[in-house]
Amino acid sequence: MKIKIQPFDVILILAILLISFFLIKISGGKNNGKVIVQANGKKFEYSLQNEGIFTVQGATGKTSFEISDCKVRIIDSPCPNKTCIARGWANSVVCLPNKVFVQIENTKEAENEMQFDAISN
Numbered sequence: 001m002k003i004k005i006q007p008f009d010v011i012l013i014l015a016i017l018l019i020s021f022f023l024i025k026i027s028g029g030k031n032n033g034k035v036i037v038q039a040n041g042k043k044f045e046y047s048l049q050n051e052g053i054f055t056v057q058g059a060t061g062k063t064s065f066e067i068s069d070c071k072v073r074i075i076d077s078p079c080p081n082k083t084c085i086a087r088g089w090a091n092s093v094v095c096l097p098n099k100v101f102v103q104i105e106n107t108k109e110a111e112n113e114m115q116f117d118a119i120s121n
Helices: 007-027 108-113
Strands: 034-039 042-047 052-057 062-068 071-076 092-095 100-105
Touching: 034 052, 034 062, 042 052, 071 092, 071 100
Parallel strands: none
Antiparallel strands: 034 042, 034 100, 052 062, 062 071, 092 100
């Protein structure tokens, strides 16, 4: 059985490719974001494209976090209960005892996930 491609098939395939390209272009991709870290009264910024392990000084000691695949996680912290480490990969992670706040900004995923139900000082 021979498959014959009709002109409408070609138009449909081109339309799907064009729409896909347009949607990817509009979304901006995942790598246009940055990681904002607030620790010990200081603010640090890291690019999501700069994957690796980084360390910041918190109120009670050093906190290490990892950036990979447009997500972030805390891998080491001096806090006693290690809840921040158990959180795993996320768009935001907080270590309250060490006063370290790590958040991804400028991505659609971060905007969708970052919905707080309460804020405290």
